[in-house]
Amino acid sequence: MNTLCRAEKATDTPQKGFHTIALRLPLRLADILFISAMVLAALPGKRTMAFEYRGYLMGLLGLIELLYWLHQTMHKEPVRKKSSGDIAAVMFTGIIVWELMTSHLDLLQHLLFPVPGKVVAVFISELPVFARCLVSSLGLLGAGYLLALITAIPLALIIGWRKRLFAAVNPLTKVLGPIPPIVYIPYAIVILPTFKCASIFIIFIGAFWPIFIGTLNATFNVDRHLIDSARVLNVSEKTMLFEIILPGIMPAIISGATLGLVFSFILLTAAEMIGASSGLGWYVKYFSDFADYPRVVAGILFIGCVVTAITGCFERVERRLLSWKN
Amino acid sequence: MEKIRLDNVSFAYSQQKSMIPVISGVDLSVAAGEFVTIIGPSGCGKSTILSLLSGLNSPSEGDILIDGEAIRGTGTERGVVFQHYSLFPWMSARKNIIFGLRQLKPRRSHKELAEITDRYLSLVGLDDVGDKYPNQLSGGMQQRVAIARAFAMDSDILLMDEPFSAVDAKNKMGLQGLLLDLWNSGPRKKTVVFITHDVDEAILLSDRIVVMSACTKGIKEIIRVNFNRPRNRSALIKTPEYAAMRHMLINLLFDDLIEEVAV
Ligand SMILES: Nc1ncnc2c1ncn2[C@@H]1O[C@H](COP(=O)(O)OP(=O)(O)OP(=O)(O)O)[C@@H](O)[C@H]1O
Ligand SMILES: [Mg+2]
Numbered sequence: 001m002n003t004l005c006r007a008e009k010a011t012d013t014p015q016k017g018f019h020t021i022a023l024r025l026p027l028r029l030a031d032i033l034f035i036s037a038m039v040l041a042a043l044p045g046k047r048t049m050a051f052e053y054r055g056y057l058m059g060l061l062g063l064i065e066l067l068y069w070l071h072q073t074m075h076k077e078p079v080r081k082k083s084s085g086d087i088a089a090v091m092f093t094g095i096i097v098w099e100l101m102t103s104h105l106d107l108l109q110h111l112l113f114p115v116p117g118k119v120v121a122v123f124i125s126e127l128p129v130f131a132r133c134l135v136s137s138l139g140l141l142g143a144g145y146l147l148a149l150i151t152a153i154p155l156a157l158i159i160g161w162r163k164r165l166f167a168a169v170n171p172l173t174k175v176l177g178p179i180p181p182i183v184y185i186p187y188a189i190v191i192l193p194t195f196k197c198a199s200i201f202i203i204f205i206g207a208f209w210p211i212f213i214g215t216l217n218a219t220f221n222v223d224r225h226l227i228d229s230a231r232v233l234n235v236s237e238k239t240m241l242f243e244i245i246l247p248g249i250m251p252a253i254i255s256g257a258t259l260g261l262v263f264s265f266i267l268l269t270a271a272e273m274i275g276a277s278s279g280l281g282w283y284v285k286y287f288s289d290f291a292d293y294p295r296v297v298a299g300i301l302f303i304g305c306v307v308t309a310i311t312g313c314f315e316r317v318e319r320r321l322l323s324w325k326n
Numbered sequence: 327m328e329k330i331r332l333d334n335v336s337f338a339y340s341q342q343k344s345m346i347p348v349i350s351g352v353d354l355s356v357a358a359g360e361f362v363t364i365i366g367p368s369g370c371g372k373s374t375i376l377s378l379l380s381g382l383n384s385p386s387e388g389d390i391l392i393d394g395e396a397i398r399g400t401g402t403e404r405g406v407v408f409q410h411y412s413l414f415p416w417m418s419a420r421k422n423i424i425f426g427l428r429q430l431k432p433r434r435s436h437k438e439l440a441e442i443t444d445r446y447l448s449l450v451g452l453d454d455v456g457d458k459y460p461n462q463l464s465g466g467m468q469q470r471v472a473i474a475r476a477f478a479m480d481s482d483i484l485l486m487d488e489p490f491s492a493v494d495a496k497n498k499m500g501l502q503g504l505l506l507d508l509w510n511s512g513p514r515k516k517t518v519v520f521i522t523h524d525v526d527e528a529i530l531l532s533d534r535i536v537v538m539s540a541c542t543k544g545i546k547e548i549i550r551v552n553f554n555r556p557r558n559r560s561a562l563i564k565t566p567e568y569a570a571m572r573h574m575l576i577n578l579l580f581d582d583l584i585e586e587v588a589v
Contacts, residue, residue, distance in 0.1 A: 229412035232380050233429045233479075234402045243425075247416040324416040324459040 030085045033092035034065045040096060041117070045103035047110070053117025057099070060120045064091055114294040123298040129283070130302050136278040137268060137306075140196065144203025145264045152212040152260075153253060157241050160219025170216070177213050181206040181267055189275050199271040206267040207260035214256025218249035251325065254318050261314060265307060280306065328394070329358040329517045330379065330483065335388035337374055348374045351388075352544050354536065359515030363528040366538025366546075367579065372521045373409055376487050379519060380406045392483070402430050405481035407489040409521075411468040413460040419471045420447065420456035426475045446474040449504055451497060465492040473501065477508055484509075484518045490527070499559070502531060506556070525575050529568065530557055537578045547578055 068088040272281030287295040338345040381400040450470040
């Protein structure tokens with residue numbers, strides 16, 4: 001066997017041989033994993049419950065495979081094709097491991113670790129509830145985050161542009177900025193009239209500092225050549241701030257805003273877990289209090305989907321705004 | 327008639343706690359409609375003089391007068407082309423020029439400004455790159471867009487800092503011709519202060535050449551260039567007068583170098 005392999009290496013480059021085989025075969029790694037997962041789902045395991053829900057699990061596997069195939073046919077660039085294949089393979093592997101650990105080998109505690117099919121079933125039946133929670137959460141998130149954007153950016157531009165204001169404000173931001181916003185939660189709930197106000201305030205604080213500090217430092221350190229070329233055109237101060245500096249430091253603003261978004265999402269769910277009666281964070285907390293772990297897992301997965309969708313939108317906006325950079 | 331006057335001008339950059347003197351006691355007078363070129367060794371303060379003339383920096387001592395009045399800050403009567411291409415990277419080439427024009431003529435319609443823009447883009451030989459962003463253009467192309475922007479502003483005074491340094495030889499000749507055309511055209515001649523390292527370019531373009539000494543030593547010599555205009559490049563460079571002037575300029579520039587090496 002060993003000698004055979006070596007002989008092959010010497011004559012034909014194995015790399016090339018492997019590629020031609022992979023090209024000729026329509027099946028890729030993700031497809032192989034998909035078939036294995038389907039077989040695994042069809043086989044009866046140790047937990048009888050898994051068998052009842054096998055239709056749901058197969059549906060999920062089928063959906064992932066379908067999306068993967070659609071992506072493969074729609075996109076032409078090999079890099080993106082490869083990465084979508086890798087993502088699908090990782091998802092299938094995750095599901096296979098989960099299925100093996102729960103229903104087939106039964107290594108994990110029944111109550112705490114539901115079988116994947118059950119979670120899928122709960123996920124689908126809970127969609128109306130999720131939708132209501134989503135509306136309530138997005139309301140808070142949108143209000144707090146937008147408030148942070150529209151206050152932090154203009155304020156930071158003006159302060160960063162005036163050297164004296166910057167010198168006065170910068171030490172303050174160094175003290176207030178690094179305070180973890182979570183510590184404000186109990187206090188905000190007490191001092192503000194409603195829970196809604198308190199959570200919006202906390203989300204605002206969480207998003208404000210990264211956006212403000214990012215914009216402030218970028219304004220202060222803005223490229224002198226840009227400023228000079230604008231100054232010799234005799235631009236007004238308003239034009240300088242909003243038509244030159246603002247687009248000039250857009251990359252820094254966007255990285256601040258991305259950080260702010262992550263923070264505000266963390267704070268949103270944290271606040272909801274503490275005092276809300278609706279929302280995504282509340283959902284997970286509420287059902288873990290009842291030890292209803294299929295719902296908890298479904299809720300966590302739903303939050304994952306929501307965060308992915310939001311960051312996806314955000315990246316689109318970012319690409320639009322920075323199209324000149326590429 | 328005198329257009330620009332530098333009156334005993336000194337300037338030092340402040341850096342942390344110390345001041346770095348760059349030029350001291352410079353006197354220079356530029357007549358209206360005159361084309362003056364400044365040459366000198368790298369780091370002698372040419373760009374610094376231009377930043378003072380444009381109003382980006384103020385002299386630490388002395389005055390800069392335009393039409394007999396001390397300047398205060400920047401002004402659109404002075405068009406500037408920087409040594410470093412100074413386009414706004416988030417605006418397309420065309421938008422860069424329109425933006426400049428908009429500052430000068432806020433009331434004009436967009437269509438009017440776009441027409442002026444396209445005319446000047448085509449003059450610098452960039453008809454079809456108007457919609458590209460600066461980082462999609464080569465260095466020389468960016469320089470030409472910046473030149474088109476300054477030309478389109480049609481200001482009385484043009485301040486140009488090595489504007490053709492990144493442009494290839496063929497386009498450079500075209501742009502030199504274009505610059506002379508623009509300088510001459512219009513109801514009255516523009517006043518140009520032009521910085522270059524290229525001795526031939528200086529002789530071809532200028533009425534007077536200001537040769538600077540190394541840092542803080544100021545102006546070494548001012549040479550009048552009396553060749554008749556329009557100057558024919560290929561005929562001119564064959565004349566002994568041209569060769570003599572070129573020789574003199576190079577000697578003036580090299581003196582400093584030799585001194586520096588000796589030190
Ligand atoms: N912003 C600044 N801060 C401190 N020193 C500076 C600054 N800009 C220029 N200098 C210094 O001033 C001197 C003159 O610089 P300047 O840019 O005017 O030279 P230059 O004659 O234009 O040179 P070059 O031909 O290389 O463009 C140099 O010694 C440089 O180090
Ligand atoms: Mg210079």
